[in-house]
Amino acid sequence: MSFLTTLKNDTKVAHVRVEKVMVKEIKSISCLEHYARLLERLFLFYNPLECKVHQSLDQSILPDIDKRKHTKWILEDLDVLGYTINTSNKCKTQHITSISYAVGVLYVMEGSTMGGQIISKMVKKQLNTNISTHYFDSYSDKTMEMWLSFKNSITQNETQLDHEEVFKGANETFSALKEWLELTSILENISEL
Numbered sequence: 001m002s003f004l005t006t007l008k009n010d011t012k013v014a015h016v017r018v019e020k021v022m023v024k025e026i027k028s029i030s031c032l033e034h035y036a037r038l039l040e041r042l043f044l045f046y047n048p049l050e051c052k053v054h055q056s057l058d059q060s061i062l063p064d065i066d067k068r069k070h071t072k073w074i075l076e077d078l079d080v081l082g083y084t085i086n087t088s089n090k091c092k093t094q095h096i097t098s099i100s101y102a103v104g105v106l107y108v109m110e111g112s113t114m115g116g117q118i119i120s121k122m123v124k125k126q127l128n129t130n131i132s133t134h135y136f137d138s139y140s141d142k143t144m145e146m147w148l149s150f151k152n153s154i155t156q157n158e159t160q161l162d163h164e165e166v167f168k169g170a171n172e173t174f175s176a177l178k179e180w181l182e183l184t185s186i187l188e189n190i191s192e193l
């Protein structure tokens with residue numbers, strides 16, 4: 001079995017868990033402000049992690065690494081909504097312990113662009129409006145192309161990677177996102193009381 005197929009299989013359970021949480025989140029969105037707060041929660045999770053990943057990986061692993069930054073699009077979507085992020089809420093993201101671990105984290109971030117296309121449609125349907133979903137629809141019609149080129153770069157470098165560390169980085173990212181969404185959902189509900 002190829003490395004990427006093993007990675008997909010090894011993270012399947014974690015993917016399904018986070019997918020369920022995301023679907024629940026989207027289905028509970030009741031207004032634009034609520035959508036903005038979900039984007040804010042995602043920004044607070046992903047932004048510090050994205051910074052760390054991009055400090056750990058360079059073009060020798062992924063020639064187009066500079067194109068793979070997504071959190072600026074969250075800010076763009078929030079700008080359209082006239083919403084300013086409250087940066088006093090901090091998410092303690094995991095440590096990036098090696099290049100292989102960083103690849104695992106990036107695998108989750110890049111793979112999320114596929115679910116993102118579905119999420120983008122769900123959000124528009126839920127709010128019944130054609131709102132800006134640049135973050136979820138990050139690569140738009142280039143999504144599959146970007147995903148295939150990501151996978152190609154990983155395959156070319158797979159002999160240099162510690163596979164167990166990649167699996168760990170990916171699984172811990174899925175779990176950390178799920179936990180962050182669940183925790184902040186509780187806080188959201190408390191603040192609405």
Ligand code: HEM
Binds near residue numbers: 109
């Ligand atoms: C509503 C939520 C989501 C749905 C419906 C969804 C759906 C999908 C679909 C249809 C694929 C493509 C599967 C394939 O072509 O084989 C995919 C792949 C993937 N998704 Fe999701 N997804 C969701 C959320 C997420 C989230 C939040 C993340 C990350 C945090 C994520 C990470 C991934 C990864 C890493 C892959 C690549 C799997 C692989 O081929 O190795 N997904 N997802």
